[in-house]
Amino acid sequence: MTRAGVTPGGWSVKDMIAHVVDWQDRTLGWYEAGLSGEKPAVPGDGFTMRELPLLNQTIWRRHRRRSLKAVLDDYRAYHQRMLVLIDAVDENDMVTLSRWSWTGPSWTLSDYIRAQTASHYRWARKHIRRWSRTRSTDSSGPA
Secondary structure, three states, X not given: OOOOOOOOOOOOHHHHHHHHHHHHHHHHHHHHHHHOOOOOOOOEOOEOHHHXXXXXXXXXXXXXXXXXXXXXXXXXXHHHHHHHHHHHOOHHHHHOOOOOOOXXXXXXXXXXXXXXXXXXXXXXXXHHHHHHHHHHHHOOOOO
């Protein structure tokens, strides 16, 4: 899980999980700020949506030296927090455009949650499967 090269950018599985955790943490923070009437910086302080590749590299640099255990522990905790949020929020609050100050006019809370869970999980699974297939093909040659 710590071997580099799973993504075209060279990330490991651990790096990918840390990436997902960071985005889940952001979304939970935005939601909590919204409950307090604040309008948090989305996607992050000093970044615009057009700068997501740069933000994602910043996220990678922030987490790359963390241990696999710490990243997996965070993943379990943040995934659980996302499930609690999904269960706690009223359906109308999930799907109403502009319901939250930070979601903007075109995305709902459910869109953000889907992006930080199911969509990110599919992204990771695709890269891990592709990487795993190439690794098994590389090692299946004659002995």
